[in-house]
Amino acid sequence: MPRTGVAHPVADGPAAFDVYDTTLRDGAQQEGMNLSVADKLAIAPLLDDLGVGYIEGGWPGAIPKDTEFFARAAKELDLRHAVLAAFGATRKPGVRAFDDTQLRALLDSEAPVVTLVAKSDSRHVERALRTTGVENLAMVADSVRLLVGEGRRVVVDAEHFFDGFRHDPAYARDVVLAAVEAGAETVVLCDTNGGMLPAGIGEVVRDLRAALGTADALTRLGIHAHNDSGCAVANSIAAVEAGAVHLQGTVNGYGERTGNADLLATVANLELKTGRSVLVPPADRPGGLAEMTRIAHQISEVTNIAPFARQPYVGASAFAHKAGLHASAIRVDPDLYQHIDPQAVGNGMRMLVSEMAGRASIELKGRELGFDLAGQDEVLTRVTQRIKDAEAQGYTYDAADASFELLLAEEVSGTRPAYFRVESWRAIVERAGSRGTPATAEATVKLHAGGERIVATGEGNGPVNALDHALRLALQRVYPELAEFELIDFKVRILDAMHGTDAVTRVLIETTDGQTAWSTVGVGPNLIEASWEALTDSAIWGLRNRGVAPR
């Protein structure tokens, strides 16, 4: 719980290596992302858990929400290591720094670190800023000096640096020198348009350092990369390898266009692959890399942007193995098939079941689900064959663990749990009226359970919803445990798109009982029938998982 009135950490100066998070500022530029002050206040402690050195909170003065964030952060946040940074721009052309209202707002934010964006590409100075190169250098120097004079630590983000250095290296260098000489502690080289490749990044950083001459030793360089060429992580590492000691990025690679450099993958690479120690996790919890997966997912809950399953290190699929080719060897020696131990980043290995899977991966999956199939050759052969046949029909078990477990249980014990016997079901959808009149859906289920014949009718906004309600209503008479089950996801995939509605449909549903979530699959030419299969599997798995015996 955040305490109020606590003193923030205010480091006296930069660390040997600075990890600077800009999720709350540059990350929030992402299309469709809209962070409230409360969202930002919820994300900041997670970044602190991760062990970043700096949290760039926004642009106070320019964005009212950000002004409020800094005011509330001072009272409500209790950061252990991370220091807040306010983002802003150098003074306007032809205005004294002291009179620039925007610089004033940065001071008023009371953030101990201020990051100023400065133009470093002479074309941008002329065409976008519409001023002279000389005035731009004065803008940088004056603004930095004002803030440093007021006791702030200043970082300068040299915008469009790489494009600028290639176009006019002397001018780009002069901007860096103006910032450093005025007292900026770090100058961050920004690939603002994101189009660089790693070799070019390394080359420019090395050329700049040579051009700085004796000033190089006094200059701390940083890197701020965007992912437009798909190389933001590699570009950031290339800059660090060329001497940058300050890394900017965003959690989950959020950001405008293709996003910023994913801070998580970059930091994990630096720590696990180049031997640098860059995060400072809090002393009172594991923090750092070991909590990275949790932190990534919690932040995506706040941003309400669905996590990307293939995201390096923290994605749900990042350590999921499907290929049968590898499965037998993974069992012998998982290290041979994983670039790192997934636990190092708080993630876990998963075995997926598929037609490509052989007996070995089924054995492993069985073990994961509590079935010891080692040496049970006959069962393994039967299960492998059944999965191959099922997948040929369109089933997939890699996203339907619960259906797979029922299949496995059936093959091991020889029967399916007999919770109920279906006599019939029917779903009706109708609309009486023209476009605009809503349609109605109703379903009736007749089944036998607990020695009774039960008939139940449910309504819903569609046929599957109505069937779900009817099935639940019918079964609850005998299995009140079902009241807690809730359908939370429903996916439909048409498998053979070339035959229109004659195609085979696969339905995946996810259900929860508040504690566990499970997925089941149904397949058939008829979408409603496929849904029914997944719905009944879901009820059976849920009851079985709770240890309920058939009544």
Next chain:
Amino acid sequence: MPRTGVAHPVADGPAAFDVYDTTLRDGAQQEGMNLSVADKLAIAPLLDDLGVGYIEGGWPGAIPKDTEFFARAAKELDLRHAVLAAFGATRKPGVRAFDDTQLRALLDSEAPVVTLVAKSDSRHVERALRTTGVENLAMVADSVRLLVGEGRRVVVDAEHFFDGFRHDPAYARDVVLAAVEAGAETVVLCDTNGGMLPAGIGEVVRDLRAALGTADALTRLGIHAHNDSGCAVANSIAAVEAGAVHLQGTVNGYGERTGNADLLATVANLELKTGRSVLVPPADRPGGLAEMTRIAHQISEVTNIAPFARQPYVGASAFAHKAGLHASAIRVDPDLYQHIDPQAVGNGMRMLVSEMAGRASIELKGRELGFDLAGQDEVLTRVTQRIKDAEAQGYTYDAADASFELLLAEEVSGTRPAYFRVESWRAIVERAGSRGTPATAEATVKLHAGGERIVATGEGNGPVNALDHALRLALQRVYPELAEFELIDFKVRILDAMHGTDAVTRVLIETTDGQTAWSTVGVGPNLIEASWEALTDSAIWGLRNRGVAPR
């Protein structure tokens, strides 16, 4: 339309630079992806449009679906440039290559190129393959020789090469030499676990080339990267810069775990940033980079994996600029704020705040459909607003031109074409019996057309199929033209996965009359109702397109 019995392109040997797509094989290893033979046959021509040199279709012999793919591809696909490659493994230990059934299946596939995966890490040879280093070298040499002797071009994928080379460089080099000496035209260095960084990739490729000595000049090297460290694109480029002339990857970066190197971003970087010309688009259409965005999206429709908005080059957000710092300057000089011209990859710049962009593109789209909206400010404003409202509800018109045209026609003329008036419809799905008994579907439609009240009932294998039949039956009484219409595609997407079956459903259907194909969209909480909307739009558009007047 695919012709039958066409001769495939069979290049005599490799090009100066080979682009080798493995979407259909390694990409299909992605969690949740399950490509049918029809899916693969639909994707291959899109890869050919892109201009890749090779399409790896699967593993014939090991996976029945893949055996079928190669058989059908030979008859049904008409590739212009791309050559099909079959994937398989080197012979088993202790078996003669000639007797290896799996190698036999590769020959039977009749693919002109065969790609063999071979172990190149001595630890994998011992622990996973459980044989000796010497036997593994013989397995590589024998297998390559057999296939080359049968007239196949052979590529060898050296699995776990980078880890292997670091562990035991002499053995990894010997595997490369064994393959080359036996006649393999290219040896592909695989970062199978995906954990490399670009600097390490460059170093290993250079060290290998030095270790090959005089054999280096005879050896074509390739690269196969995975994205576990978030660097697959950069790693691929690093290998090319170190001398690799064969690039493997997948469209949209599909693949196991974090995916393979995204072929699209890698190729775009190579062409636009390193000046290499690597794609060979067909002569009869723009193809290549200029169609990359369309191709990426069409492939994601087939895989039914939602496109990633932040995907480099082709993502919906890749050139989208949010309000703020840059907006005014972008209008002055877009080149200052984009790493490339988005049209170079068939994408477009979007200003997320500007109403102007919306109106301009609607005007353009209108012109494409035969409506001159220039200067019709009121109509443009109305259409823009209606589309914004519709998209907020879940409609998409990108893939539903016909629905968009009806909307536009309605706003221009003030009415919808009144071919029929629906009184009511009803769909019933029922199953009398337990699991295994087939369900039946029946639909009744009541409508008014040609001065009559018509009631028709259709059956089908599902509710949408039944409704389609009923609607067609009813309308044919008055509009016999409908007899030629056929539903050829039906796609369902659940838009808000967090609310289970309460979510909004979007249905896209495609219809053909034998000459033209058109797509319509329907949206609603009820899948059947959304389908009905798309079905009726389809009938209306088809009749209007044929110049049929309402009767």
